[in-house]
Amino acid sequence: MTSWDDAFGTDGAGDSPAPPPLTMEERAGVLDDLAELEVFRTLLEPTGVKGIVVDCPDCDEEHHVDWALMQANLRQLLDEGQTGRHEPPFDPDPDDYVSWDYASGYADGVAARAEAEEPREGRTPGRHARED
Secondary structure (H helix, E strand, O other), X not given: OOHHHHHHOOOOOOOOOOOOOOOHHHHHHHHHHHHHHHHHHHHHHHHOOOEEEEEEOOOOEEEEEEHXXXXXXXXXXXXXXXXXXXXXXXXXXXXXXXXXXXHHHHHHHHHHHHHHHOOOXXXXXXXXXXXX
């Protein structure tokens, strides 16, 4: 095993028993995460955001994960019950990545703005319901 293998993991063959399958609740959570991730990517990728930054509890560092790799990790979690280790991006620019919470808040803001701009039957656009 090399220092690279030690730092970023090996292929895992024979290292440990397979994890137990995800519960139905865990699977539902991962499926929700996949759906959210697609929304985040659709909204943020055109603005130059390359992916998600994740705080790693194992090494106490931030990992910058691009959209495709994050999606692959979540799919692997669904299929295998765990994610493998992957080569980190070379010299990522932290400004190109956002946290899950930021992406979620951004998506919520876009949805709220779209809802506020949507004309409602019986209301004049831009007026609050209390003004009717």
